[in-house]
Structure formats: structure tokens, C-alpha cells
Amino acid sequence: MLSTSYPTKHSLILSLMANKLLALSLFLPFLLLFLSGCFASTFRQQPQQNECQFQRLNALEPDNSIKSEAGTIETWNPNNDQLRCAGVALSRCTIQRKGLRRPFYTNAPQEIYIQQGRGIFGIIFPGCRETYEEPQESEQGQGPRPQDSHHKVEHFREGDIIAVPTGFPFWMYNNEETPVVAITLIDTTNLDNQLDQIPRRFYLSGNQEQEFLQYQQKEGGQGQQQEGRNEGGNVLSGFNDEFLEEAFSVDREIVRSIKGKNDDREGGIIEVKEGLKVISPPTMRPRPGQEEEEQRRGEEKRGDRRRPHHHHHHHAEEEKEEEWSHEVRRVRRPGRHDDDREGRNGLEETLCTMRLRHNIGQSTSPDAYNPQAGRLKTLTSIDLPILGWLGLAAEHGSIYKNAMFVPSYNVNANSILYVLNGSAWFQVVDCSGNAVFNGELNEGQVLTIPQNYAAAIKSLDDNFSYISFKTNDIPQIAALAGLTSSIRALPLDVVAHAFNLDRDQARQLKNNNPYKFLVPPPQSQLRAVA
Amino acid sequence: MLSTSYPTKHSLILSLMANKLLALSLFLPFLLLFLSGCFASTFRQQPQQNECQFQRLNALEPDNSIKSEAGTIETWNPNNDQLRCAGVALSRCTIQRKGLRRPFYTNAPQEIYIQQGRGIFGIIFPGCRETYEEPQESEQGQGPRPQDSHHKVEHFREGDIIAVPTGFPFWMYNNEETPVVAITLIDTTNLDNQLDQIPRRFYLSGNQEQEFLQYQQKEGGQGQQQEGRNEGGNVLSGFNDEFLEEAFSVDREIVRSIKGKNDDREGGIIEVKEGLKVISPPTMRPRPGQEEEEQRRGEEKRGDRRRPHHHHHHHAEEEKEEEWSHEVRRVRRPGRHDDDREGRNGLEETLCTMRLRHNIGQSTSPDAYNPQAGRLKTLTSIDLPILGWLGLAAEHGSIYKNAMFVPSYNVNANSILYVLNGSAWFQVVDCSGNAVFNGELNEGQVLTIPQNYAAAIKSLDDNFSYISFKTNDIPQIAALAGLTSSIRALPLDVVAHAFNLDRDQARQLKNNNPYKFLVPPPQSQLRAVA
């Protein structure tokens, strides 16, 4: 029978699969390629049908502000066309001196950019261990009392990106004079969010208003918060008193506090009048370039052998600051080995100690730099691996007056751009060649640049700078002009005929601009050449 | 030209990518981290807009029942709010003695929990080989007739989870006296399903009613089954007789049977009066603890050298049961080597022999246990790798009377909980602090606990137990109270100020409950301490 002389299509495919896979494992570059294809991919829900058909984009500003005892939380309406197409929600949180943002978790991954200020924050990795331990001598000096222990606490400063995974509780505190300003992007369409696309804050304490649920109320009238129902407001306040008494083994008085009933402080940011006391390693100013270098080499791999201080953080600004190691510190107690306690779980040095923060602000050395045009710094999952999990990246740009970011497009991401300083002229063009945005963008405004839409920026200020959140952990950008442009990558004859130019004109189109993404203003170019 | 002195942003990113990837490959923990990030991720469609905005959850019971010759298939309405938000469909199948559930495949992955009974099942891996072969001596003893060969047949018993991939045909048979009760979760929003979210059963034989399509009919009136059209009902009955005659090379009489036209047996579960004759290895009762151990070590790696029996399965209960190896058995025929036949395809020991089943029931040793509170057993893709493909996991819990599962939430999954025995009081709280469920859940009822919603359970019966299906293959749960809670992970001063407590109260809140997830009833705690 002839048909038995050849393998079936299936066994063929299967056997090819097996052989090739074996080959792959021996062939490193390919393996890496696949791995990269694997973890570089960002999985996000697509927008609803036709949701990205813009006639016009607009510069967006926050349309709601919730005042707190020690700060403010402003929000952009997540039902706006642009933000729905991009599948994200945005907020800006301002924390005054000694302000503590109460712990909360969110139903989607978040990327936070610190526009201004310094402080400390914590992200709780559920299932990991408390690795920060308060020394035996307690603050009252009343003999050996149970010391406190808790998860890692980290410093942040201007220019930091902080990555917060879905469902991981987060808190932050301003321990200096300058108000902290933090811009938060919530990627609600990330598939880590298995609920619908409404951004939800789950506060662990307090009774404050939710910053995003109001938009649901206004819309359908089908929102979650009905009149009279919303007393309390944190994720524990809906449980019966008896449940909480038993679950925490505490008295009725403490239960009332858990449910936020003894609390008349306003909002999600409260003032810690005497300053927050949290153990954390001492901080000193880094040597110039030191932090950068550490970020590159992966600072989480090295230990810091100094003893931790126990200090009030609002005095920290008087000390020399030190960029402290992200390595988990363990206070060794005499006669007791950590490793004997419960056994190491093997993930202590990986998941539980993942680096959560990376600086891409003005003070870092840029990835691209032209002293007459500006500077660019990009953060991807290559530099901050946790972004691979979140499917997000970021770009910080500074463009000098009259310099230009050439027409270019995001190959595999949406970009949500927030102006940090100054102003610039933006043009965004759709696939039909229409300019869907052609105007000025000023400090504090937001513009979405949808995937594949072409955009160019001309700075109107010497101090223009922006942060751009990208919805892919390894975003790719393609220039349409300049040294790395797609047009330069085309054969000369293809350019000539496609653009209806003679070969000399085509050569000019390909080669005249010797710059890459940032082009200096025409007059400074003349000077540079002269 | 200055601009040529620095690499482009792109080549920078690319070269960083290459270098880091190379570094990664040498740095195992990170590589593994990424791998885990890769296959641990579960990719499911998000619910439609606002679909998870519940005012109230309800305890759900099946609302439809289809009677069969030898059993019943009950279904929960997949259009229910909770199930739509979770993106799943649920059914309960009861199979009487000698009942055979006809082979069918489904357009989404399935996780089946065996609530009661024992039997055998088969899952067809398209493209794999028939590895079970009937010995030469045929049942009539009429000389050398063509023996039968088929895919692997497996035993199941109470407490088993069975994983069925999208589009893989599945059948099961009850070979004992006790009725088999199986709870099936279909993950319709899993991206392996490229059709819409309607659960579809594709039966290979018979003419029975589809258990889920009725809900479509009732709804839009746009359903697939129109009057007069639905004769037949299996996936072959829509083909022309001529096609089937040729495709199977059989006569018109057999074609009528293929199309289900000679069949007046009711429904998808039929009675095999004389008992089903299928070759399978002999079974004996496992030594205590043996099965567990094997599950841990990965039983699929070891062979079983005993000869297979050819027996009637409905007599199996008289034999000693043995937990048989999942290794594929090959009956070697003299003078003929399997490996010479068509060549090994290299996947025989991997895809084709993937382990499909794992016991997490009452009889297994739990992952967490407190003799005064209860026991928990979790099954993830770490233990049963095929779950990584399906993006599903499961948890079995038993909680003793008045003991409590502390308030906690699913970090990265929805949880669909089915009560196996007894009853318990559930509270589920949303992000606004409202209790969306506060009531009793009884045997046979279902409750969805959406991602990030806080839930607590207080058992009302000593024999309360449940199975919880989770829509992530490595689900994470975060406790809000007890030894591993997120509140304990916060610094003392953060707890004190966030909850408006003094430091001593905050210390109580963090430390008073010394238990992890399960808390014994207050009175037994006293006894344990005394």
C-alpha cells in the first residue's frame, strides 16, 4: 500500500518539531531569539471595535481631583477615546511632606514615574518573607520586646520608574520637604487583569473615595457605588466584625479601626505628623556615575555590608545620601541562622528580590545624546526585567528649543506621553495621511500616540522634557527620516520611483539628514559644520 | 559630525538585548525566571466592558438537566453574570454503573474534578500513535484475527483532576457500582479557543442534544439550532452519505450508524449492558502514601513491567487496585520491533505521554494542614505540567466546623468554587468595601470569587469541603490576615498610621494571629495553648 510509505503529515510535523527543538537547544542564538520572542511579547486585550478611529486627538488634562489630608490624587478620565484606544488609565499623585499614601493594590500592572521629590516605598510580594528586621532594642528601651519585621523598603527619587505588578500592595511616603509628584499609568488591558477594563483600587485601610470608580458612576448609572452603601471603603470594611475579630485575633475597638470607622482623616494620603519610623539602610549621595554603573551591572546582585540605621526619614535630607543596594539585608541574630529557620525557598534571590525601580531621569547618562539637540533614555525589560512581566516600558526625552524629534512611529506599542517641563509642537499623522494632532503640548498635558501612527516633535523651550509610557516591554521605534530611517533602508531606485523623484533628489531624501532621532535646529547645524 | 559618535537608540537597544540575552543564558536563575514568566502566564480574553461590576453575587445551582440512558448532564447557565465575568462554563455529569460518556471534543480547555466514583477515561492526542495493543488471541479464539490497538486508557478515582486540552476528544466510563460524579469547568475565554465564547461540544457519535447550545437558543433567537435542522447532532452527521462511505470505506448501513440514525438511546451517556471490554494494565490498591510519592517524583518517567490484563472493567472493583504507571506500555510482538516500524517520532515520551491527571482529593496528603482547622491541597502546572498549557489550576479545601479561611484574595486569577460537602458561610468584598456576598453556600452550589476581591470562609460543618477552579496555572493567593498576610508584611509604623492605631494596637494587628490561611475555632485555640 503506497500510503504507508510516507509518514503522516502529523507525525511528520511532530517529528520535525522534536528534531528542530533539539537542534534549537544546541543553537544558542536561535534559542535566545525564541526566548526573546517569548518574553518580549506583550499580551494586551485589543480595543473594542473601531475604538481607535480618531478624527482628532486632543491634549488631555486631569478632569478630577481628590483632596487628601496630605496631598492630592488627580485622574484623567479613562473613558476618553485616546485612553480607551491605548487601554490605559492615568493619574497624578502629589504627596506633601510627611505624607503617606495608604497601601492599596490594583487589578492591573502599573508603571509609576517620579516627576519630583524623594521618599520611600514598599511593594508587598505575597508569599515572600519579611526580610527587614528591627533590632532587639525597641524604641522605648523597655527590655526585649517583639521586634518588628517587614518586607523590603526602597528609596525613590526624581526620574525613577517604579514597576508594580497586578494585585501587589503598594505604599509610598514623602520623607523630604519637596512635594512628591508621581505619574501612574495603569495598563488595564493587560491580560494579567482578568476582570473588565475598569481600573480598581483596593485599599487595605481607611474609608476614602476611590479615584476611578466615580467615572463608572457618571456613565451608565450602573456603577458599583450606590447611595448609602459606600461606608467604609477599604477591602476589609465589608467583612463582619466577628470575622475580623477572629481572623486577626483582636478586640472590637481595633476592628473598628480596620474598617476605617475611627478615621476622619481625608483621602488616600495621610499626614504622619511625627514622621514615619521605618528601618532601612542608610543613604548617601552616590559618586558621580556610580548609580548608572550599578544599574547596568545589575545592582541587585551585590550585597551591602553596612549596618542599617534606624532613623526618622524626614531627617534623611540632612544626611549624605547613598544609593543603597537592593540586595536584601538580613540582621543576623547570634546563635540563629536564617537558613535553619524554615529552609530557603530558593526564590529568595529571584522573584522575592526582583528589582522594582530604575532611574531614567535627567540626571542619568542618556542612551542617545546630541548637545545641540537633546537626549533620550529608554527603559525596557532588558534593563529592568520585571517590565517583561508587566509588558511595559518607558522613554524619557529632553529636546532643546527648535530641535526636532524626526517623524517616526511605534512599531509594536502605543505610547502615552506626558509633558514634564516646557512645551513643544506635536504632529501626529494617521494611515490616511491626515494630521490627527497638530498643536502645542504643555507641561502636565498628555497625548496618546497610537501604534504605527507617525509623530514628530519640535521643541518650543530649552527645558522641554517628557516621559512616554509604552505598552510593550521591548518597544521598537522606526524613524521615517534621518540616518536610521526606513526610507534610507530602501534601495535608491525604489525611493526614486516610489516618491516620483530623480535619482539625485532621491539621494538627497535618503542622505541629507545625518542625524538619527534628534535633529539640531538649522542655525546650530550651520555653526557645527562651520 | 557629533551625531555619529553615539550609537542610535535602536542599535543600542538591540545590542543591549543581545548582550543581556547572552548573559541571561549563562545566568540560570534569571533564565528560569523568564521561562517561568513565560509559561506561567495565562492568556485569557478579558470580559466585555463593565461585565464584572457586581452589585451582588449569588450562590449558583445548575438550571438545566439533560437525562441520558445511563446518567445525567446538568449545566449552569453560562450567561450568568458571575460566570461571564470569570469567562467559564460549568457542568456536572453523573454516570451510572456501566455508563459510557460518548467521545466529544470542546472548543476550549477543560478541567474536570471527580467528586465521586471510579472508572476509566481516554483523551485522544491527534497525531500520536496507538500504543495499547490487544494480544493476538482474539476474544472468539477464531485464530489470528486483526487485533485492536488504541490510544492510552487511564483510570480515574475520587479526588482526581483531569486536564483536557482544546479540541482533544475525551470519553469516560464508570466501571464500578457507585455513580461517577464529575464537575467540569470549560475555560471559554482561554485564547486557545479562537471561536467566540460559546462552549461547544463536538460529539463524535450519537444524536443527542447539546448541553450548552440551548442557552444560545433561548437568548437571541439567533442560535445555531433551527427547527427541523437538528437531526443527527454529531460532527459526522452533517456529511453526505457518499462522503462518509468513501472516507471510511464502509457500507450504507454503517454510515447510518455513524450519522446516529440507528440510535434511539437517549443522551450523551449510554449503557454498556455487558460491560466495556478495554485492555488496560491491572490495578491494585496503592500502598499508603505511594501514589503521593509517585505524583511528586513524576510518575510518568518510570515503566511498569507487568503484563497487561484483558478484563471486564465492571469487575475491577473485586481486584486489588493498583495505581498504574502512566508510562506507555507496548506489547512486544516476536520478531517485530516497534522502533523499526515507522521510526520513533521523538515526541512519544513527551507530548504524547503527557500526564493528564493528578489526585488532590481528601485522601492525598495536604499541602497545608492543621488538625484543628482543616487542610488545603493545591494543584498547579508545577505538579501537572499540562495545566501550564491550559492555564488552569485547582485547590481542594476541607475546613472543620467554626474554623476560618482568613480574608484573602486571588492575586492573578478568578476562582470558581464548588461546594463538595457540607456548608460554610462566605463573605466576598469588592474594591469599594461592599460585601457582594454574605451568606451560606451549600453542597452542590457554586460561587465565583473574582480576581482581587477579598473573601473569607467560616465552616458550618465538620465535613465541609470544596474544589476551587482557578483561571491561572500558577495562581497566587494573598492573605489579608495571619502569619503570611500583606498587613504583617508592612512596617509597623505604616500599619499604625494607615489604620489609625497606636503602635501597640498595630503590633496586635500584625502579630496576634499566629496561623496562616486556616484558623482553628477560638475554643480549640484555647485548648491548644493550655
Add this chain to the structure above:
Amino acid sequence: MLSTSYPTKHSLILSLMANKLLALSLFLPFLLLFLSGCFASTFRQQPQQNECQFQRLNALEPDNSIKSEAGTIETWNPNNDQLRCAGVALSRCTIQRKGLRRPFYTNAPQEIYIQQGRGIFGIIFPGCRETYEEPQESEQGQGPRPQDSHHKVEHFREGDIIAVPTGFPFWMYNNEETPVVAITLIDTTNLDNQLDQIPRRFYLSGNQEQEFLQYQQKEGGQGQQQEGRNEGGNVLSGFNDEFLEEAFSVDREIVRSIKGKNDDREGGIIEVKEGLKVISPPTMRPRPGQEEEEQRRGEEKRGDRRRPHHHHHHHAEEEKEEEWSHEVRRVRRPGRHDDDREGRNGLEETLCTMRLRHNIGQSTSPDAYNPQAGRLKTLTSIDLPILGWLGLAAEHGSIYKNAMFVPSYNVNANSILYVLNGSAWFQVVDCSGNAVFNGELNEGQVLTIPQNYAAAIKSLDDNFSYISFKTNDIPQIAALAGLTSSIRALPLDVVAHAFNLDRDQARQLKNNNPYKFLVPPPQSQLRAVA
């Protein structure tokens, strides 16, 4: 305290995870299995609710045609039920002799099948380098002028599949007499597309009509193209003249050309009257079987040491054709080493030189072949790794008159089938057993076969052939009849009882058809046996 004597559920899971992952890394087959699970998975948006509930499928033909100077672009309406359920868009492009399809990129991955003709194409990988360099002696011989350099240029021929990633510019050119006919599938629901599901062409030049946007206009009236707005039409034409002048450093005249204003040539395919001059390696006819062999061994790994020619491509048909290497050629200039220039970025040999094309046409050796029934050739990401990124595969089939493709179904993909030649009778059956298609499909017609729907084909012509695009990079097909069928994989007794047959009939049903997917016509079977 008892509760501290067992690890928490979490640390247990985490530690299991760590241990197992370490074990995995030492256990190659499993690692590979996971890798395969990882990159074999195809992530696509699910269709809107109920969108795949067909009463009836129809043979589809293009319903719109846009004429160009040197060709035609025809489109299928992407709002058709079938194509919406499959989540794809389809077009057919005919390019006359000397026709150049202008460069454009698309917001989703594409798979192109060359039905007819030969030519050259380019795909721009943003961020990669120009590796093709024109020699110093310029065409006018006017001394050392700046030579041209550009990205790789590739040949294509009948039977090729070309893979184009999301957002990567693509152009093609017909350098022979025969018109080129190319069928393009755009996978709009692929999650690489972060916009909505409308297929968008972003042309780099010209002012032509967009082939798909018209459908949006017709529908909601909410389309992007409003009257009077759509002058220009390429992605650069929406920018201000000043921006373009500066970005390209060119004069106002060239800017007019960039914006498509000096261009009265019709449509996206233009005629290059004098023929396109592009450097590319010389081509010769391959030795019989050579190309196949190279495809298998991964031709991208070997170099081609011959000097490149500089020739007019429309004369290429006079030369001996050679299947040229995909290895990047670098023209070495004296005293200058490529590697000294900017340093190798390490990805030159991987991402930037990824193979983009693979022949599966009539001329290749098939994966399955029966001289009385036909031939099948499948292309997956195993053979063409870039398909793993795109999540697409393809199958080419030729079935001789009266031979049959047995009833079978796609396990994990939708299939979009286009008839290349001749005609055949198709039957497609849904889960209720209804034939949703039962009719002839002729040359140039398209039929979607949804995931898990059963389909059979009977050829009506000796030259019937088709190309089937599959929405999974490792698609699995399951036969319902024949040697590899799921019914054959069932135990004999299960078949007998499920189909209500006696054991002898069941044995016939399992074993009578000795063929795999393709069954010869009954009369030729008789001859073969005789």
C-alpha cells in the same frame, strides 16, 4: 504552635516552583516541551460575542478592486461574518511587468502567498543596518560619488510564503513578463496589533486610496476619511512642510514629492518604465532538489562568496537563475573593516537576518504524497521560525480528481482556504451536526473553516489546488477517518457502543480506510489493490 510546623501554601508553591524549574533546566525534553508550549502558542483576540454562530458559510470573492498604473489590488470585505470570526482580512494583488508596489507597513502581521510570477521584495527591519552596498563606480562613471546602501533585497517566486511582521515596511517588484499574483492574509486579531481590528495600510509615499478603509466608510459613516480631507494619503503627507524640510534637510520641491503632490500615477502599484535597478546577488536556476535541501538545513547560515552584479531586474529572466543565499553580503572596502565601524551589535546574525520566505508550492517535495490522491505541504514555525512570532502557518494542497481529503478538523486554529486552481466540493459541519457549507469552491474563491468544525473536500479536477492560511504557527489537524483518525484511536468496544455497531462493524469503521488524509478515488484503489 502546630501551624508553624508546615510551610505556608505559598512558600510551598514557590519552593516547588524553584525546585521544579531547576529540575526542568536539567531535563531537556521537558524544557523543550515548555519552550514549545511557549512559542508555539498563538495569541489572538477572540471574536466578539456570538460572532462565530454561522447558519451558513459562503464561498467568498473579492468585492472591491482598486486599479493602479501597473496592477490591481482586490479586497475581500473584512466585515464578512466568516472573516470576522476568523479575525483576518484578505487581499489579492496583481502586479504587471515592471510594476513596483510602493512601500507600506500594516498594523498586524501578514502572510503572503505568491500564486504566480517572480520578482524581488524588501522588508525593512527598523533598527537593523544597511548591509547591501553599491560599489564605488557609480552608474554615470563621474568619479567617486556617494554609493547607495540599503537593507537586504530578496527574490520571490511562485509557491513562496512571505512573512511580514507588524509595522515593518514592505515593497515588491515584478521583474519578469508574467504578472505577479500575491494573496495576502492580514491577521488583524493578532495581539501584536494594539489598535482595533481594522486593517490599516501606512504607505510611505504616493497619494493612493487605501484598500481597506473604504469598508469603514461604508459602514458606520464614522470612518477616518472624510470628504475633502484625504488629499495626500501617505503617512508623511500629514506633516507640515517646515517639519519635513527640516527632518529630511531637503528643499520645498522634494517635500511636495514626499507628500505625494507631484504624483499623478494611479494607485499603490506604479510602473518603472526603465526597469528597477537594485543591486542583488546574481540568480541562477537551482539544481533540482537543491533549494529544498537548503530550506531544510536553514539556508540563512551559509555565505555566498560570489561578487554581486549590478543589473536590471527585468532582464533577469535571461540569465540562469540561482537560488541565492539569504546570508547578508558585505562589500568590503579596502582599508576599512565593517567590524571597526560601529561595532557589531550581536543581532546581525539573528533578528536582522531572519529568514522571511519559504517555498511550499507545487514544485517542492510534499510532506505527504500519494500518486493517486494528491500532495500536501505544510509550513509552520518549525521550518520558518519567523512564523512563531506572527502566529501563522500555511498548508498547500493538490488533490486529484475524485480523490478526497477525509473529514477532519483544525484542533487549534482557524483555516482560511483560497482555491488556486480548479474546483472541489466542500462540506463543513458544525457542532450540532449541521452542514454549514455543502457546495463547490472554484478558483479564486475563499472559504473559512472555523476551529473545530469538521470539513471534507472532494476534488472535481485533476489540477485542483489550494493554499490554506492557518491562525496558529504550529497548527494541528485531527482526522475523523482513516489511518490517523480519532476514531481509530478509540478502543474497539468504545467505538462499537458509541456508534451502536457490532464489534465487526466497529472494526470496519476503525480499519477499513488504510489511507491517511488523502484517499484515492474508489476505482484507482481497486487498480492499486489488483
